[in-house]
Amino acid sequence: MSLPKRVVLVGPMGAGKTTIGRLLAKELGYRFMDTDRIIEERCGANIPWIFDVEGEDGFRQRETAMLEELSSEAETVLATGGGAVMRPENRPLLRKDSIIVYLRTSIEQQVERTRKDRNRPLLQSEDPEAVLRTLFALRDPIYTELADIIMYTDRKSPRLVVRQLANRINPKTPRHKRQRRKEGREHAQGASRAQG
Ligand SMILES: Nc1ncnc2c1ncn2[C@@H]1O[C@H](COP(=O)(O)OP(=O)(O)O)[C@@H](O)[C@H]1O
Numbered sequence: 001m002s003l004p005k006r007v008v009l010v011g012p013m014g015a016g017k018t019t020i021g022r023l024l025a026k027e028l029g030y031r032f033m034d035t036d037r038i039i040e041e042r043c044g045a046n047i048p049w050i051f052d053v054e055g056e057d058g059f060r061q062r063e064t065a066m067l068e069e070l071s072s073e074a075e076t077v078l079a080t081g082g083g084a085v086m087r088p089e090n091r092p093l094l095r096k097d098s099i100i101v102y103l104r105t106s107i108e109q110q111v112e113r114t115r116k117d118r119n120r121p122l123l124q125s126e127d128p129e130a131v132l133r134t135l136f137a138l139r140d141p142i143y144t145e146l147a148d149i150i151m152y153t154d155r156k157s158p159r160l161v162v163r164q165l166a167n168r169i170n171p172k173t174p175r176h177k178r179q180r181r182k183e184g185r186e187h188a189q190g191a192s193r194a195q196g
Pocket residue numbers: 011012013014015016017018019020079113114153156157158161
């Protein structure tokens with residue numbers, strides 16, 4: 001079995017999409033992209049600012065445009081934001097040439113992992129746990145429906161999640177061969193950068 005063109009990570013806030021995505025890209029020798037980070041770079045402002053000034057609708061428009069742009073990027077691991085699955089028009093953009101991984105995580109872990117971070121406007125409420133519960137009820141069926149792989153992340157270190165994922169995505173390739181292929185890709189990327 002060969003590697004998919006893209007690996008797309010979906011799941012709720014605090015599932016670890018950004019963290020796992022970065023590590024998984026390294027493991028596969030793919031580029032890592034995160035829709036939220038690219039939106040922030042393009043906009044020159046952080047997500048709370050975008051929500052404040054443009055509203056959630058403005059953010060969702062930027063998110064759809066980003067998913068469209070990134071849907072043709074080969075050899076990438078794409079971390080999405082937790083709400084990226086909600087617009088029906090986003091779903092074919094997520095599915096295009098990809099394996100979709102749902103990082104499934106309990107509400108308790110989501111609460112714990114997002115507790116100190118002020119960068120998620122939807123959770124700046126009196127009761128973030130209640131928000132996470134409501135969002136989970138709405139979104140979990142959609143994550144599940146879209147997913148090719150469902151990976152539980154509770155009480156697993158990011159390294160363990162990545163190792164298990166790499167095995168599920170490419171089970172027939174032993175680790176030393178993945179490593180060789182990854183080095184080959186890095187070499188090719190270095191050569192193409194050097195050429196200009
Ligand atoms: N498997 C894990 N075990 C422990 N902590 C994790 C795990 N995955 C992510 N985290 C931590 O949880 C927080 C949120 O992770 P993040 O990758 O930003 O999630 P997401 O992008 O899905 O919202 C970060 O501080 C990260 O270090």
